[in-house]
Amino acid sequence: MSYARMLSIANLSYKIGGRTIIDNASINITDGWKVGVVGLNGAGKSTLFKLIAGELLPDGGSINMSANQRMGWVRQDIPEVDTPLLDMVLSAHEEMAELWRRSETEADPNKLGDIYERLSELGAYAAPAKASTLLTGLGFREDQLQEPFSSFSGGWRMRVALAAALFVEPEFLLLDEPTNHLDLEAIMWLEAYLASYPHTLMVISHDRELLNKCVTHVVHVDKTQLTLYTGNYDTFERERAMRMGLQQKMHEKQQAARAHMQKFIDKFKAKASKATQAQSRVKALEKMDLVDAVIADRAVRFVFPNPDKIASPMISIDHADIGYTEGQPILRRVHENIDLDDRIALLGANGNGKSTLMKLIAGRLGVMKGEVTRSSKLRIGYFSQHQTEELDVDSTPYIEMMRIMRKANLDASETQGRAKLGAFGFGKELADNKIGALSGGEKARLLFAFMSFDAPHLLLLDEPTNHLDIDAREALVQALNAYEGAIVIVSHDPTMVERVADRLWLVKDGKCQDFHGDLEDYRKFTIQSQRDARKQEKRSKAKNKEKPAAVPEKSKAVSRRRIEELEKEIKRLTHDKDNMETEMAHGDFYANQDHAIAVQKSYTELLKLLEAHEAEWLALAG
Numbered sequence: 001m002s003y004a005r006m007l008s009i010a011n012l013s014y015k016i017g018g019r020t021i022i023d024n025a026s027i028n029i030t031d032g033w034k035v036g037v038v039g040l041n042g043a044g045k046s047t048l049f050k051l052i053a054g055e056l057l058p059d060g061g062s063i064n065m066s067a068n069q070r071m072g073w074v075r076q077d078i079p080e081v082d083t084p085l086l087d088m089v090l091s092a093h094e095e096m097a098e099l100w101r102r103s104e105t106e107a108d109p110n111k112l113g114d115i116y117e118r119l120s121e122l123g124a125y126a127a128p129a130k131a132s133t134l135l136t137g138l139g140f141r142e143d144q145l146q147e148p149f150s151s152f153s154g155g156w157r158m159r160v161a162l163a164a165a166l167f168v169e170p171e172f173l174l175l176d177e178p179t180n181h182l183d184l185e186a187i188m189w190l191e192a193y194l195a196s197y198p199h200t201l202m203v204i205s206h207d208r209e210l211l212n213k214c215v216t217h218v219v220h221v222d223k224t225q226l227t228l229y230t231g232n233y234d235t236f237e238r239e240r241a242m243r244m245g246l247q248q249k250m251h252e253k254q255q256a257a258r259a260h261m262q263k264f265i266d267k268f269k270a271k272a273s274k275a276t277q278a279q280s281r282v283k284a285l286e287k288m289d290l291v292d293a294v295i296a297d298r299a300v301r302f303v304f305p306n307p308d309k310i311a312s313p314m315i316s317i318d319h320a321d322i323g324y325t326e327g328q329p330i331l332r333r334v335h336e337n338i339d340l341d342d343r344i345a346l347l348g349a350n351g352n353g354k355s356t357l358m359k360l361i362a363g364r365l366g367v368m369k370g371e372v373t374r375s376s377k378l379r380i381g382y383f384s385q386h387q388t389e390e391l392d393v394d395s396t397p398y399i400e401m402m403r404i405m406r407k408a409n410l411d412a413s414e415t416q417g418r419a420k421l422g423a424f425g426f427g428k429e430l431a432d433n434k435i436g437a438l439s440g441g442e443k444a445r446l447l448f449a450f451m452s453f454d455a456p457h458l459l460l461l462d463e464p465t466n467h468l469d470i471d472a473r474e475a476l477v478q479a480l481n482a483y484e485g486a487i488v489i490v491s492h493d494p495t496m497v498e499r500v501a502d503r504l505w506l507v508k509d510g511k512c513q514d515f516h517g518d519l520e521d522y523r524k525f526t527i528q529s530q531r532d533a534r535k536q537e538k539r540s541k542a543k544n545k546e547k548p549a550a551v552p553e554k555s556k557a558v559s560r561r562r563i564e565e566l567e568k569e570i571k572r573l574t575h576d577k578d579n580m581e582t583e584m585a586h587g588d589f590y591a592n593q594d595h596a597i598a599v600q601k602s603y604t605e606l607l608k609l610l611e612a613h614e615a616e617w618l619a620l621a622g
Contacts, residue, residue, distance in 0.1 A: 006032075006033070006069065006171070006172055007065050007066075007172065007200075009026055009052075009226070011024050012024070012025045012060070012226075014059050014060075015059055020224050021047050022224055022226065023225065024061070025224070025226040028228075031199075032200060034194070034195075034216045034217070035202045035216070037049070037202055037204045037218075037221060038221070038236070038470065039220055039222050040222070040469060041439060041440075044224070046176055046204065048219075070172070071170055071171075072174070073165060074158070075164070078160070080149070081149055082150050084148060085140065085147060086128065086135065086146060088149050089135060090131050095122065096122050100124070134163040134166050134167055135159075137190070138163055139186045140159070154181075156181075159181060162175075171200060172200045175202070175205075176204045177204055178203065179205060183349055184347065184491070185526050187494065190210070191213045191214060192527075194210070202219075208473070209498075211232060212232045215233070216231070217231070218231070218233060218235075218236040300424070301423075301479070302423070302445070302479035303423040305452060306483065306485065307455045307484070307485045308455070313375075314340055314378050314457055315374050316337050316371075316373040317335060317336050317370070317372050319335050319370040319371075320334045320360070320367040321334075322334060322357065322368065323356065330353040331353045331511065332511065334357070334360075334511075336512065338361070340486050341484075343500055344501060344502075344505055345488075345490070345500070346488065346512075347508075352507045357507060357512060362380055362382045375457075380456050381451035381460065383461045383462060385463035385466050393434065394435075396435065397426050397433070397438075398417060398431040398432055400446075401450065402414075405420075405453060424448050426446070430442070439467075440466075441469060443467065444464065444468055445472070448476075458487070460489075463491060463492065464491065476496070477495070494519060504517070566613050570610065576606060577607070577610065580599060583599065
């Protein structure tokens with residue numbers, strides 16, 4: 001079977017100032033491929049997308065797409081309007097929106113018939129349900145879909161923009177870091193959606209799990225060149241290692257990492273209370289392969305200093321109510337312990353209280369009820385995704401490290417301060433640079449150095465991977481697995497959660513409780529929860545609607561009879577609807593204009609009656 005080319009890039013060159021970003025590069029993308037675009041930060045991935053989209057003009061070469069193919073991407077510049085979310089997504093399909101507008105004013109029945117026929121071809125009648133599914137999949141509640149777009153913050157607005165791009169379903173879709181503003185639950189949904197996307201897709205992502213599950217090819221942007229690989233991300237790394245002749249070197253490093261993990265398994269496998277943790281490490285050991293070693297070798301290394309031993313539990317939370325406003329706790333009766341060897345991931349959609357619980361554990365928030373007991377010797381390192389905004393941009397990493405150490409009453413020498421920075425990739429030159437000149441990933445590494453300077457017993461990590469590329473994320477995973485203290489992590493990176501955490505705490509509906517199972521079990525739980533929530537909201541909506549006057553409040557027997565009557569009516573109306581649609585599809589339907597108008601009017605009334613009967617049936621049967 002042969003496939004048509006969707007995108008052809010030939011001898012492409014582009015420069016910014018005096019720097020060459022892409023130099024005489026060529027690739028071909030075939031219709032239906034799902035392509036991951038990878039490379040170091042600053043390599044030119046986003047520049048490539050802008051060239052493909054026509055936002056930038058190449059200095060040389062050509063970019064050609066198949067004729068009559070729509071290109072789509074996530075808009076970054078959506079104006080602040082009061083349009084409801086659902087309507088924002090529906091309006092993204094410009095042809096469909098224009099046809100609906102024309103249908104309201106078109107007087108010519110022939111033209112009106114053509115409009116309805118085209119709307120049917122576009123799937124317009126099912127469009128609201130599709131848009132609703134996209135928005136709820138990306139984390140919005142059903143009752144939020146009619147709220148104005150302007151009432152949501154930046155991260156949520158980007159979810160609307162992503163839903164709009166997916167709704168249009170263009171033949172060629174460009175996605176630049178689509179998971180940036182999503183929580184773990186929304187990312188799980190997006191992975192499944194993109195894996196089944198019916199057209200060509202190009203996606204820039206630092207999420208290794210998404211690239212492994214969704215893409216069929218990888219374009220590597222490196223040293224001004226574009227190199228195309230077949231397969232997912234792990235396949236790309238293996239092939240790249242083979243090309244570079246790194247197998248033996250990487251094999252030796254991999255064996256060393258395996259030995260460290262095996263040490264943990266041997267230590268805890270006979271201890272009943274740690275059986276789950278040991279089993280988790282066995283699974284991680286089974287998944288380790290050449291790819292992990294290759295990535296870790298490329299990245300800047302992280303080294304978290306190991307703490308001294310203290311008695312367990314380090315922290316005991318006893319039936320605590322937690323929140324910010326008296327009488328309105330976000331979490332109730334939390335009852336958990338944290339030991340020195342715990343690796344805990346907090347699961348749950350944004351807004352359920354994960355960060356609130358982290359603040360309690362860190363000692364930055366008290367309890368409303370209950371108690372929290374901490375070891376008197378406990379040291380905690382706390383990483384928050386918002387801390388990069390609090391860094392002194394006019395200072396340097398070295399000056400800030402010395403200030404932090406002296407504030408802790410440590411008589412630190414310059415050598416000691418630079419050594420602690422060096423453990424996170426800050427040599428003398430970078431350590432003496434202004435913080436304002438650092439990249440997002442470098443600032444994140446700096447925060448890791450600051451939070452761990454005193455060898456804390458517990459690392460609290462709230463979205464630690466936001467500014468890290470794939471290489472840095474892998475280095476962080478390996479550093480955390482080598483660290484001998486406790487970890488509590490909130491992360492939207494499934495790879496990070498799966499390979500670091502031994503225990504899962506589910507923060508949901510005002511509770512925090514152990515989730516028994518692994519991340520795959522949580523995926524299934526999340527999908528089922530989303531389905532159950534949608535069903536419940538539909539039932540509630542139907543029950544809250546005013547019932548037809550012909551339905552009195554009578555006994556259950558009367559309700560059962562009414563349900564039977566409705567089922568017969570729904571069956572009859574559905575049959576009539578099918579017959580009308582068959583009649584309207586005939587080529588000579590508009591020969592008699594008066595008859596055509598009458599049928600279309602009857603069809604519209606029938607749809608309304610069918611919807612009312614279905615809503616009433618749902619209310620009675622629910």
